Amino acid sequence: MSARTRYFAPAFLIGLQLLGLYSALLGDGVLDWLAWLVLFIPLAVIGACLVRVRR
């Protein structure tokens, strides 16, 4: 479990970031929304981890 999350989670988030950076280049409208959403997820994960530590 430990090894899986420590590699899988960053790899998944890196994939999301690359998808977000690329999709905004391809078009406006829906693709912009997709980019904003998938780029927000890594920041939300950081926030969630920090909140969990405070608790």
Place this chain on the structure above:
Amino acid sequence: MTARAFGLWYKVHKWTSLICTVFLLLLCLTGLPLVFHDELTAPPVDLSRAADRKFASLDRIVAAGRQTSPREVVTFVSKPIEDNGTVSVYLAPSVSAPPKETHPVLLNEYTAEVLPPRAPTRFLEFVLDLHTDLCAGPTGSLILFLMAILFLASLVSGVVVYGPFTRHWRFGDIRSPTQRRARWLDLHNLLGMVTLGWVFVVGFTGSINALSPFIAGLWQSTELRAMAAPFEHQPAPTKLGSPQAALDSALREQPGNSLVTLAFPGTPFATPRHYGVYLHGSRPLTSRILKPFLIDSETGILAAHREMPWYVKTLFLSEPLHFGDYGGFPLKLLWAAFDVVAIVVLVSGLSLWRLRAV
């Protein structure tokens, strides 16, 4: 991984990071206001909403710009990629004057009225110079290129040492505040790995952008020279023709495109006889890739046109991916948030090194 291999990767990560950290902190701090460059330098009124109005002729715009300083000559006319209803006319003492002697006059694209200069422009220009070349010209660009290479090496080595460092912990675990160094280490690992995709793309595109003066020089000395070669024997123009006619000639070749820059004859991005007209497409991707045209400055006839080579296109695509100005204001906010996280990663790395030395 053997202990020896781990030790080697750790040393690579430590030293590549330590050497480039000060530069990267400077780049992250100066990059933060540059993300909002367009908003900070926006004209006082949103002119882009005047959709029912027609653009003023480029001839009128050039004449109005020149009137503000009749002793100077017009070197360039430039429009922002994200149309905001403004156009800049650049004036200089001569067409061969160095860039530092060139200054822009901002005009309303619809009425050709001169607009007041933007207040924070000088500060942002200084920040941009610091960010692109440390205010040291091509030498500064080269230094930043080397720092970007070290940074990419530190990212790769950081990924390699991440596994062994976190083998006893779940993803996202941060140890108690009593273990100060361990806490910094966990924070460094978490933030560094979660933002790795963005940081790698921005670092990689930054290394390409650092080479932009050399890429531009290479293009001028090879491609532009080849475009101008058939016309070398032709004399310099006795009287300049209409800039609007030059733009129209280029637009007839590429309908649906828009002007980015019109370089006047004798300037570095034109020839002694031709206007250099640079157009861009209307889609997010094509809007970043410029297309060059040489237009005879007396007759207004298209003289030469060719696609940009791969290395220039790579540079054009690196710019938006570095500055985050291609996906609306929300993307800029996300860009700024990632930038702040990157600053925390750098500071946590420095703290780790400092606490180890104590």
